[in-house]
Amino acid sequence: MEGADTSGFRVERIDLAGGRSALRFVGELRFRECFDAWGRVRELLAPAPPRLELDVSGLEGMDGGATALLLELRSEAAAAGSDAAIVGAAGRVQSMLELYGGHPRRPSLLAPPATIGILEQIGQETRSLLNESNALDFVGDTLLAGAQAARRPGRVNWRAVPRLMERAGADGIPIVLMINFLVGLVTGFQAALQLEQFGANIFVADLVGLSVTRELAPLMTAIIIAGRSGAAFSAEIGTMRVSEEIDALRTLGLDPFHFLVFPRVLALTLVAPLLTILADVIGILGGLLVAMFSLDLTFHAYLAETEKALDLFDVFSGILKSAVFGLNVALIACQRGLATRGGAEGVGRATTSAVVTSLFAIVVVDAIFTVIFHAFGR
Amino acid sequence: MIEVERLTIGYGERVVLERLDFTIARGQVFAILGGSGCGKSTLLRHLIGLEAPMGGAIRIAGAPPVQEAGPPAYGVLFQSGALFGSMTLAENVALPLRTWTTLDPQAVDTIVRAKLRLVGLEGFENHLPAEISGGMKKRAGIARALALDPPLLFLDEPSAGLDPVSSVELDQLLLTLNRSLGMTTVIVTHELQSIFAVADACIMLDRGARGIIARGHPAELRDHSGDARVRAFFNRLPSAT
Numbered sequence: 001m002e003g004a005d006t007s008g009f010r011v012e013r014i015d016l017a018g019g020r021s022a023l024r025f026v027g028e029l030r031f032r033e034c035f036d037a038w039g040r041v042r043e044l045l046a047p048a049p050p051r052l053e054l055d056v057s058g059l060e061g062m063d064g065g066a067t068a069l070l071l072e073l074r075s076e077a078a079a080a081g082s083d084a085a086i087v088g089a090a091g092r093v094q095s096m097l098e099l100y101g102g103h104p105r106r107p108s109l110l111a112p113p114a115t116i117g118i119l120e121q122i123g124q125e126t127r128s129l130l131n132e133s134n135a136l137d138f139v140g141d142t143l144l145a146g147a148q149a150a151r152r153p154g155r156v157n158w159r160a161v162p163r164l165m166e167r168a169g170a171d172g173i174p175i176v177l178m179i180n181f182l183v184g185l186v187t188g189f190q191a192a193l194q195l196e197q198f199g200a201n202i203f204v205a206d207l208v209g210l211s212v213t214r215e216l217a218p219l220m221t222a223i224i225i226a227g228r229s230g231a232a233f234s235a236e237i238g239t240m241r242v243s244e245e246i247d248a249l250r251t252l253g254l255d256p257f258h259f260l261v262f263p264r265v266l267a268l269t270l271v272a273p274l275l276t277i278l279a280d281v282i283g284i285l286g287g288l289l290v291a292m293f294s295l296d297l298t299f300h301a302y303l304a305e306t307e308k309a310l311d312l313f314d315v316f317s318g319i320l321k322s323a324v325f326g327l328n329v330a331l332i333a334c335q336r337g338l339a340t341r342g343g344a345e346g347v348g349r350a351t352t353s354a355v356v357t358s359l360f361a362i363v364v365v366d367a368i369f370t371v372i373f374h375a376f377g378r
Numbered sequence: 379m380i381e382v383e384r385l386t387i388g389y390g391e392r393v394v395l396e397r398l399d400f401t402i403a404r405g406q407v408f409a410i411l412g413g414s415g416c417g418k419s420t421l422l423r424h425l426i427g428l429e430a431p432m433g434g435a436i437r438i439a440g441a442p443p444v445q446e447a448g449p450p451a452y453g454v455l456f457q458s459g460a461l462f463g464s465m466t467l468a469e470n471v472a473l474p475l476r477t478w479t480t481l482d483p484q485a486v487d488t489i490v491r492a493k494l495r496l497v498g499l500e501g502f503e504n505h506l507p508a509e510i511s512g513g514m515k516k517r518a519g520i521a522r523a524l525a526l527d528p529p530l531l532f533l534d535e536p537s538a539g540l541d542p543v544s545s546v547e548l549d550q551l552l553l554t555l556n557r558s559l560g561m562t563t564v565i566v567t568h569e570l571q572s573i574f575a576v577a578d579a580c581i582m583l584d585r586g587a588r589g590i591i592a593r594g595h596p597a598e599l600r601d602h603s604g605d606a607r608v609r610a611f612f613n614r615l616p617s618a619t
Contacts, residue, residue, distance in 0.1 A: 240462075247428050248460035252474045252522075253450040 008033040009059070013044045021049035021082075023073075026058035031065025038069055045073070048080040056097075057088025067100040138335040145257030155258045164267035168229040169274060176224055180279035183216050184208055184286025191287075192294050201295040205305035208287030210314060217279035218318040219366060222325035225272055226358035230333040233264050234354035237337025238347040246338065256338065265330040272326025273319045280315065313378060321369050328365055329358045379404040379530060379562045380425065385434035387417070387424045393432065394420050396588050400581050405560045407552065407576045409567060409596065411611070412583035418566045419457070421583070422534050425564065426454050438530065449478045452530035453523030457538065459515035461507040467494060467518045468503035474525045493521040497551065513540045517548070524555070530562045531555070537569040549575040570612065574600075582608055 009027035016022065023044055034041070045052070054074055056062075062070070070086065077084035089097050116124070149156050191207040237260055240246050246256050284306060291297040336354035340346045380402040388394040394417040402408045412418050423429045425436060427443030436443055444451055461470050471490045475481060481489070494500055497517035499510075507515055516536065523531060536552075537545040549572050555561045556576075567573060573580060573596045582592040582599065584607055592599050592608040600612035 243458055244456040244460040245462055247423075248454070248456055248462075248519075248522075250428060251426055251450060251452075251454040252477070253444075253448050254473075254477060 011041050011044065015049070019050035020053070021051070022053040022055045024055045024058060025070075028060050029062035029066035029070070031063055031069060034066055034069065042073065042076065045077050045080060045082075048077065048082045050081075050083065052077045052082040052084040054084065054086045055088045056086060056093050057090070059093050061092050062096055064096065064100065067096045071097070071101050135335060138331075138338070141257060142261065142331065145255055145261070148255070149258055149262060155255065156262050157259045158263070160263040161267055164263055165271050167232070168225065168267055169271035172224060172228050172271075172275060173278065175228070176221055176275045176279055177282045179220055179224060180212075180217055180283045181286045183220050184212055184283035185290055186286075187211055187216065187283075188287035188290030189294070192290055196295065201291070201297060202301065202305050204287060204291050204295060204297070205302045206309035209284055209306040209309045212283035212287070213280050213310060213314045213318045215318070215366075217283050218276050218322040218325060219362065221272060221276045221279045221322055222329065222362045223359060225268060225275070225326060226329045226355055226362065229268060229271075230329040230358045231351050231355050233330065233333035234337040234340075235347055235351045237334055238340035238350040241338060241340040242343055242346060261331075261334040261338075264334055265327060268326035268330035269323050270326075272322040272329075276319055276322035280318065317369070317373060317378065321366065324365055324369075325362050328361045332358045332361060379406070379439060380408075380564070381435075381437045382425075383435045383437075385424070385436060386432045387420055387429070388432055389420070393588065395583060396433075398434070398590055400590065400593065402562065402564060402579075404562055405556070406578045407556050407563045407565065409565045409573050409577035409580035410583065411568060411573065411580050411596075413568065413585065413611070416583040416585040417588075418568075418583060419534055422532060422564070422566045426452065426532050450474065450526065450528065452532060453526070453528040455516065455519045455523045455531070455533040455536055457534045459507070459512075459519035461515055461518055461522070463507050466504050466506055467499060467510070467521075470507070470518060471522045471525050474522065478526060489525070490521075493524055494518070496524070497521045498547065513544045516540065517544075520548075520551070527559070528561070531564070533563065533565045533567075535567055535569075536565060537567060537572045545569070545572065546575070548572075552576050568611075582611065 009025060009029050011023055011025050014022045014024060023041070054070065054077075056070070074084045074086055086097060188204055188208050191204045192201070195201055195203050195207070237246075240260070246260075249256055249259055288299065288302050291302045292299060333354045336350045336357070340350040382398055382400050385398040386393060386396040387398075398421070410418050410421060420429070424431055425438075425443060438451065461467070462473070465473070468487075468490050471493050472486050475486045475489060479486075491500070491503065494503060497520050499514060499517055499521065502510060502514065502518075507518070510518070516539070520533075520536070523533075531552075533552075536548055540548060552563055552565075553576050556563055563576075565572070565577065577596050579594065580596050580599070581590045583589070584591040591605055592603055596612070599608055603609055603612070
């Protein structure tokens with residue numbers, strides 16, 4: 001006779017004649033108490049007898065978790081070659097066994113996922129990512145919807161545009177001003193450190209003016225737009241998607257591209273250049289502050305030098321770029337939003353993907369513009 | 379009104395239901411029944427044109443379900459109501475009227491108020507969906523689905539999540555619309571009380587069979603079906619789902 005004790009229950013193995021053995025359970029079987037001792041209970045199964053009875057007649061009760069452990073113990077004994085059965089159940093113990101053991105197994109209608117190698121897994125993930133995002137479909141649908149909208153402009157939800165411009169533009173002014181002011185300030189400081197060594201203080205104005213208008217202001221503004229409005233658009237459309245609002249739009253005969261995508265694309269394409277103009281001004285002011293307090297340049301001298309260094313192309317190239325950045329961010333955000341699948345987690349994934357892809361696209365577009373401008377000698 | 383012939387539907391390469399054949403007569407209240415996960419809502423999405431079938435055909439008044447933007451041929455109530463969160467209830471209901479009619483704003487307003495009154499939401503015109511309960515959202519969704527007085531109405535689990543009184547009121551509303559306007563109504567549900575209250579005919583889908591396992595009047599199926607799965611469903615026996 002062997003046994004395992006815990007505070008709540010006791011189990012002992014009794015080896016009987018004719019190859020029969022019994023595990024006799026006594027007390028209250030509660031899974032929290034018996035879980036730690038269960039390893040020792042399983043050890044009692046060895047050596048596997050030809051016939052094993054799990055005798056629960058001495059049990060006063062057991063909870064759901066303990067019932068599951070007991071049923072599993074019977075399966076383990078059967079797998080080890082014993083003809084195992086639970087005997088002596090009555091009352092509450094019998095009810096629990098019927099509740100947990102009475103359900104017939106229902107095979108899944110879905111085929112179990114096949115085991116695949118790591119390379120195949122990477123390939124499948126990549127393919128499903130590409131399929132999920134449906135980027136080419138989106139471009140095609142956008143162009144098609146654009147052609148339809150050109151024929152019937154009344155189909156587009158123009159009424160949403162001012163509200164979206166306010167949200168993406170006016171509401172974003174403080175953060176755009178703050179970031180670009182600091183960027184101008186930092187650029188001014190970095191330039192001052194170098195130029196001061198050569199007595200070329202005044203050229204801080206040239207460096208700040210050119211870098212802010214041509215690169216930094218459009219880029220920083222686009223990054224802020226991607227983080228604020230891109231994420232917001234993607235999350236908003238994604239939530240509409242998972243809560244069946246996009247389906248509802250379609251059943252009302254409204255095209256999501258006309259109703260949701262175009263107003264957002266238009267709003268961001270218009271707002272990005274406007275914010276960039278403000279960013280240009282505040283960035284140059286940041287540089288001015290450094291020049292005045294760190295390099296002893298005067299307000300007028302700095303602005304005169306800035307005016308001399310910049311021509312209209314510098315400012316307009318930045319504004320043009322920012323419009324394309326805005327267009328990109330809006331298209332990517334809407335596409336990711338419309339491709340959202342699978343509840344709250346899906347919305348989170350779509351939003352992350354929208355921001356990351358937007359940032360990537362901004363840098364790529366910026367590089368393309370730089371190459372093009374360079375090719376034209378600018 | 380609706381003819382479904384040898385319809386096979388699914389997602390991707392996975393077949394959910396296959397070779398479905400049924401007809402829904404004009405003016406009928408038709409229920410699509412079945413346990414959870416049997417494909418009821420998937421079938422509904424195909425009937426309303428949100429998904430394209432893998433095989434077979436659906437014809438609504440002789441034509442395939444509309445998949446392009448245009449004046450809607452039917453109203454749809456989604457499970458959650460699917461109201462547009464940024465719009466008030468009145469704006470939600472007014473949207474199809476503003477888009478697809480040339481009514482002046484005053485007439486639109488009159489119709490919107492009437493539709494909201496019809497579903498018991500008078501006085502809630504200026505509330506946002508986030509400010510009302512789930513049952514109210516569902517009723518507002520019905521008001522929006524009825525905005526253009528469609529001849530055909532699809533409802534996905536209309537009674538789910540409603541309290542018993544609201545559920546009975548909704549059944550009464552559907553019956554009144556059906557009897558007074560002859561509106562054909564297709565309901566996806568597993569609420570037995572609603573089925574017996576409103577449905578003229580039904581089909582029952584089964585997950586394992588991937589198809590229709592019974593069709594007819596609900597009471598007839600409950601009392602005379604020879605299929606154990608159907609009897610279990612109608613008599614609320616545990617093996618139904």
